[in-house]
Ligand SMILES: [Zn+2]
């Protein structure tokens with residue numbers, strides 16, 4: 292798997308690069324992701340902060356969402372595409388969430404590992420991935436995957 296990919300929104304104003312491997316990819320069906328991505332669910336890929344060359348903030352409009360408070364979500368200020376999200380959980384390294392559509396090199400995105408907030412889904416999904424419903428179960432399953440990915444990446448590094 293390549294270790295470099297360019298990210299770009301649909302209008303091309305917001306661009307940034309990723310210089311290291313992804314941690315994981317997941318689908319989130321929560322209401323905030325639906326409105327953030329203007330889609331029935333979010334297809335997101337996670338990266339360790341150190342592997343993302345952060346875009347210049349002047350291209351990105353950050354909205355603070357009440358819930359969850361640890362997530363800072365940024366839209367392209369030009370086209371409004373969901374561009375980048377910063378997840379900052381205490382005691383965990385900062386993680387960057389990128390909408391998978393931003394990643395230009397499709398070979399770079401891993402296979403998704405789960406669905407979360409599946410109870411909020413717009414459509415039923417026919418696939419064999421685990422589907423987690425409810426806030427606690429979704430956050431736990433997702434958090435566990437992120438933690439495992441961070442730990443295994445650290446071991447390899
Ligand atoms: Zn979500």
Ligand SMILES: [Zn+2]
Pocket residue numbers: 300301302303304305367368369370371372
């Ligand atoms: Zn844009």
